[in-house]
Amino acid sequence: DTGVSQDPRHKITKRGQNVTFRCDPISEHNRLYWYRQTLGQGPEFLTYFQNEAQLEKSRLLSDRFSAERPKGSFSTLEIQRTEQGDSAMYLCASSLGTGAVALAYEQYFGPGTRLTVT
């Protein structure tokens, strides 16, 4: 079990630039989640996938945010035209999507990507 990995760990970008983050979930997990976390707060849900299907995206913060999981394995989160308010930690998590319902809630997190927009 190699755990959830995220790349890059840190990203500094200038306002107006586009950024893309990658998440590799635990191999047997078919659910994948993206969260945003700002200082002093709990994670804020953004979107999630069951295999390659994006089942919830209404919580994405604006139309500048998009996520993909083209082959049901790794996922990318893109932010277009970044703003200073986008500076945060972006967390990816995965869970089992089959079996007991409770297991779908048991999410395992990656180390996160810290985005700084200057």
Next chain:
Amino acid sequence: AQSVTQPDIHITVSEGASLELRCNYSYGATPYLFWYVQSPGQGLQLLLKYFSGDTLVQGIKGFEAEFKRSQSSFNLRKPSVHWSDAAEYFCAVGQDSNYQLIWGAGTKLIIKP
């Protein structure tokens, strides 16, 4: 709407002392309950979970938590803290739709030597 409250923003405990972190939730059905820990600059690590059955659950690193339905609480405890326990602790509740977790704002644990 479902919500999770962690009433203590930060708690300071002496090394070796006992610890209790509070978590209250607002949720109509039987909840799925979790505690996660986050060390500085790190992702979230699952400490323990409650799905059903025995209301006292054991987790990693010597932590335990007790589900009390009458109080809508799921407090985290440890009998003797170590300096390495200094971190931020988050309580989360599983929501039915979308398999989302609803999170508390976290409690920062500070350990005094």
